Amino acid sequence: MGGTMKQVGVLGCGAWATAVSRLIADNVKILNEFNKEVKMFVHDEMCGDKSLSEVINSTHVNEVYLPGVTLPENVVASCDIDDVVYKADVIAVAYPSRYVPWLLERIQGGVKESAYFITFTKVSLVLSFRVYI
Numbered sequence: 001m002g003g004t005m006k007q008v009g010v011l012g013c014g015a016w017a018t019a020v021s022r023l024i025a026d027n028v029k030i031l032n033e034f035n036k037e038v039k040m041f042v043h044d045e046m047c048g049d050k051s052l053s054e055v056i057n058s059t060h061v062n063e064v065y066l067p068g069v070t071l072p073e074n075v076v077a078s079c080d081i082d083d084v085v086y087k088a089d090v091i092a093v094a095y096p097s098r099y100v101p102w103l104l105e106r107i108q109g110g111v112k113e114s115a116y117f118i119t120f121t122k123v124s125l126v127l128s129f130r131v132y133i
Helices: 015-028 052-061 081-085 096-106
Strands: 006-011 032-043 066-070 075-078 090-093 116-119
Touching: 006 015, 015 032, 015 066, 015 075, 015 090, 015 096, 032 081, 052 075, 075 081, 081 096
Parallel strands: 006 032, 006 090, 032 075, 090 116
Antiparallel strands: none
């Protein structure tokens, strides 16, 4: 993975994905080969009168799924899955296992061939189809 700064994207916005984003964001700050910004895919849902991504980006707290836990300022929430995935060199998947097939269908064809996947999915699924990336 040498050469240019590597981008990390996190897929998921629940409590587990938020904790993973926090951990990764703290680590990339001290690793020279990584872009300091960690992009986190957040479903377009409301938190009060604002979108959850707006709340996370302005308060640095995921008020819906992990209230009270402050995220580092280098975590940037986005509702645009393409923006998070297609530029990423490392993709951390922290999604409920039942949605993984949908997720893989959604991102196939746009992931960098050289990208690394790290899964934080809590339950494994055996998929009966092949995903071409």
